[in-house]
Amino acid sequence: MELSPTAYVILGMVSRTPHSGYEIKALVDNSTRFFWAASYGQIYPELKRLAEAGLVEGSDAPRGDRKRTVYAITKTGRAELRDWLRRPPETSEMREEGLLKLFFAGMLEPEEGVEILRAMRERRLAVADQLRAMEPEAIEKDDDLPLMVLQGGIEFSQWFADWCDRMEARLLA
Amino acid sequence: MELSPTAYVILGMVSRTPHSGYEIKALVDNSTRFFWAASYGQIYPELKRLAEAGLVEGSDAPRGDRKRTVYAITKTGRAELRDWLRRPPETSEMREEGLLKLFFAGMLEPEEGVEILRAMRERRLAVADQLRAMEPEAIEKDDDLPLMVLQGGIEFSQWFADWCDRMEARLLA
């Protein structure tokens, strides 16, 4: 079967514990967001498609009087997820507007190039901080691979921020 | 004015020398591609829109009998590009399917997680090699910022590959 990577994120998120669409969004925002985001506009329709395809199964799980549907992975879903995990990764993209601006910044004054580097640096440091704030919880959960990925995100953000620093020095030299 | 970043890439590419859509595609593929790609399906329609908006100007420049239109930036276009360069960068995204797989690889054998890391590593090394192959030419051109960005791409790809290496060791420990 050929699903979008985002469908597999959802499948992965319900592979241990059943979750509602709302919870899945929160899970993504606290874990894969920095390298794979997902919005409600994707999650809810995708959950329906996955249910139709028999890869997840929804069941009513109201909290008090508030309606709520949680989705659990099925045997077929688990097999499909496993298959996907075993296929070599394909998509690998980056869209970094700051680098684009830096690339063309030759038509500005050098100090303005420095401005771009600083903006990128601040951004990355902010991301690094956000990710660091999640680290203690991830350590407690003692979940090897998610922790590895989180720490990778921290390292990467910090590396990028440092690169901006070095390039700023190079521009000013 | 509010254009898409891709529109600014195109604007930037014609800001020094006029170019055809075909040439712009090649330029992008040899420079910004690793952090901002663009396809023909975007470039040709966007060139028309930019021409309508008066930011570029097309003119016939046939090669032999083969029709060919090159686009040059206008004064308005140059001002618009400059304005954009001075606004703080916004978009910053990553989509890395390999990290997604690694994140969920807990349901596989450890050796299979290693496989994912190796695949990501090979990919990154291949990119690093491609970018390194472009370096001599970029050095000759002696264009500060494009060279800086290119070298940033090389460093980043190498950093990522090394991270995969380290994580492989950590998984096997």
Place this chain on the structure above:
DNA sequence: GGCTCCATGTAATCCGTTACATGATTAC
């Protein structure tokens, strides 16, 4: 004659975000 590169474009489709709409529950 056939391959590769130059050159331009469109149509279908997908993926994804944003905005909108609605409403219950909980904490202050």
Place this chain on the structure above:
DNA sequence: GTAATCATGTAACGGATTACATGGAGCC
């Protein structure tokens, strides 16, 4: 009471890829 959070969804739109279609030029 009101703000934040939980909860579910849809519609409009935009951005981008892919496939398709066409054809000239240059080289072996």
